[in-house]
Amino acid sequence: MYSFTHHAASSVADAVKSVGEGKYLAGGHTLIPTMKQRLAQPGHLVDLNKVAELKGISDNGSVLTIKAMSRHAEVASSDVVKKAIPGLAALAGGIGDPQVRHRGTIGGSVANNDPVADYPAACLALGATIVTDRRRIKADDFFQGLFTTALEDNELITAFEFPHADKFAYAKFRNPASLYALVGVAVAKRGSDVRVAVTGAGSDGVFRWTDAEAKLASNFSASALDGLKASASGLNGDIHGSAEYRAHLIGVMAKRAAAAA
Numbered sequence: 617m618y619s620f621t622h623h624a625a626s627s628v629a630d631a632v633k634s635v636g637e638g639k640y641l642a643g644g645h646t647l648i649p650t651m652k653q654r655l656a657q658p659g660h661l662v663d664l665n666k667v668a669e670l671k672g673i674s675d676n677g678s679v680l681t682i683k684a685m686s687r688h689a690e691v692a693s694s695d696v697v698k699k700a701i702p703g704l705a706a707l708a709g710g711i712g713d714p715q716v717r718h719r720g721t722i723g724g725s726v727a728n729n730d731p732v733a734d735y736p737a738a739c740l741a742l743g744a745t746i747v748t749d750r751r752r753i754k755a756d757d758f759f760q761g762l763f764t765t766a767l768e769d770n771e772l773i774t775a776f777e778f779p780h781a782d783k784f785a786y787a788k789f790r791n792p793a794s795l796y797a798l799v800g801v802a803v804a805k806r807g808s809d810v811r812v813a814v815t816g817a818g819s820d821g822v823f824r825w826t827d828a829e830a831k832l833a834s835n836f837s838a839s840a841l842d843g844l845k846a847s848a849s850g851l852n853g854d855i856h857g858s859a860e861y862r863a864h865l866i867g868v869m870a871k872r873a874a875a876a877a
């Protein structure tokens with residue numbers, strides 16, 4: 617590892633003021649390996665782990681708020697999350713392994729926008745709002761491509777607001793080597809509005825599958841998706857699975873999510 621300076625921020629204001637050309641450090645599960653491989657070489661890290669304002673989970677009866685430094689394990693085991701949006705707790709419980717779940721944070725995951733991460737699908741399907749130190753960003757506007765988001769330089773995610781849904785579930789086909797999603801599909805229903813979000817498959821990252829949304833809006837059941845095929849165009853193909861295989865998995869995972877919801 618090369619040398620860098622480390623500042624343990626005491627507040628959101630302190631973090632934003634001191635980051636400069638550096639980077640925020642949350643769970644470090646992506647950032648530290650990236651630095652070890654010299655894929656990123658920030659000279660300064662602003663550690664968010666002691667910022668109390670970035671911790672906590674609450675619900676007001678219609679909106680679930682999860683602060684950015686909430687670990688995946690905290691979301692998975694939270695009674696507040698289980699009551700408000702049980703499928704979101706289940707999603708968090710399926711991320712990585714216990715070590716990853718006890719270090720990785722929702723803020724780090726969504727800021728990173730890895731195309732195979734789980735949370736982006738939940739944010740998009742549930743129509744979450746990403747709250748930062750300076751504004752509120754709709755999930756529809758937030759995810760802008762591979763590892764690319766609407767965040768500006770030094771912008772800090774402070775919390776996520778998830779409006780309750782009538783139904784929500786996430787189904788994931790795991791890559792057995794990395795534990796990330798080979799394909800993951802999140803399905804949410806709120807009144808007549810249905811949203812289906814796909815992660816792991818798209819070469820531009822998470823996306824909505826509008827054909828499935830239309831089918832589920834008229835009949836919210838797994839069988840409504842019978843015969844519907846996702847297009848392989850624009851999907852990733854690699855040693856783990858071709859674009860056609862991922863397209864097939866999208867249909868299978870969407871059905872599983874609809875059935876679970």
Ligand SMILES: Cc1cc2nc3c(=O)[nH]c(=O)nc-3n(C[C@H](O)[C@H](O)[C@H](O)COP(=O)(O)OP(=O)(O)OC[C@H]3O[C@@H](n4cnc5c(N)ncnc54)[C@H](O)[C@@H]3O)c2cc1C
Nearest residue numbers: 642643644645646647712720721723724725733734773795
């Ligand atoms: C072996 C392994 C398996 C994994 N499996 C899965 C999986 O199955 N599914 C899945 O979704 N993920 C998986 N992950 C990813 C993991 O869960 C973390 O979510 C991810 O590494 C990023 O979160 P972090 O808290 O570690 O962020 P960090 O690594 O600390 O930061 C990541 C990036 O986000 C920035 N950042 C962090 N917090 C904020 C913030 N609040 N505001 C703005 N920018 C911020 C940092 O500057 C950095 O650029 C896996 C990771 C590993 C190592």
